[in-house]
Amino acid sequence: MSQPDLAIPGPRTKAAIALAERRRAQTSLRKGVPMPAVQIAPPAPRFSLRPTELPIGVVAEQLGLTLRAIRHYEEMGLIACGRGAKNVRTLGVAARARLSAIADLRALGLPISEIADLLGEDGACPERLKARLRAQLEALDARRTAIAGYLISLSQREREGPAQRAGG
CATH class of the missing domain: 1.20.5 (Single alpha-helices involved in coiled-coils or other helix-helix interfaces)
Known part of the structure; x- marks a missing residue:
């Protein structure tokens, strides 16, 4: 199902399409010509996260960490973040498990520099x-x-x- 060409400049949002349809309907009614029904398909998603990836904000909330702390751990090379829409950091299952281990060790009083030295590459103990x-x-x-x-x-x-x- 394709979008109708509404001959209006600007984005093809639902609101813009609805406005163009109303204008066309008003013009058609004045001329006595019935307007054909137009079905609007939902817009295709611009991006999609893999089902195993979560945005950094969701992970921060789940683990009780700040966004800045997670970014810092990424800068140190402790975790690897992916990128989603608008360059938002995303974390897969392995990165979240490693981040959880880092948060637990920080809560136990270990400094982050020591955690970086002690934590294995695969997050094992x-x-x-x-x-x-x-x-x-x-x-x-x-x-x-x-x-x-x-x-x-x-x-x-x-x-x-x-x-x-x-x-x-």
């Missing part, structure tokens, strides 16, 4: 990353033990009372 996370867990356990010890000492001081500490 290499032994160096596992070793680094184990070391971080040991450091957190040591810190937790120190905090718990300090809380115990504070509780003991409270039980001693202010008079014993001052006279002590």
Whole structure:
């Protein structure tokens, strides 16, 4: 089904086509000539994303990241973005999985420069990353033990009372 030639300049939007049809109908009615019915086909999409790709804004919302952070990770070479209409960045399944891993590691307190060194090319969890996370867990356990010890000492001081500490 083809669009009728409406002999009007400008874009062929639904609104422009409807306006041209109304003008033609008014002119035809004045002359006493009935206007043939015109069916308007929906415009063909200018672009289409692959079903596995999502725009950067959707991914940012899903992962709780900013657009700037995702662009920064792309600039660093941590992820590869595709391009959609109007040059909008799009992310496929593999890029989203890698970005999710990066977001998780950032939430665990690893700096992005270290993540870039530790994360494998395919997004798998290499032994160096596992070793680094184990070391971080040991450091957190040591810190937790120190905090718990300090809380115990504070509780003991409270039980001693202010008079014993001052006279002590």
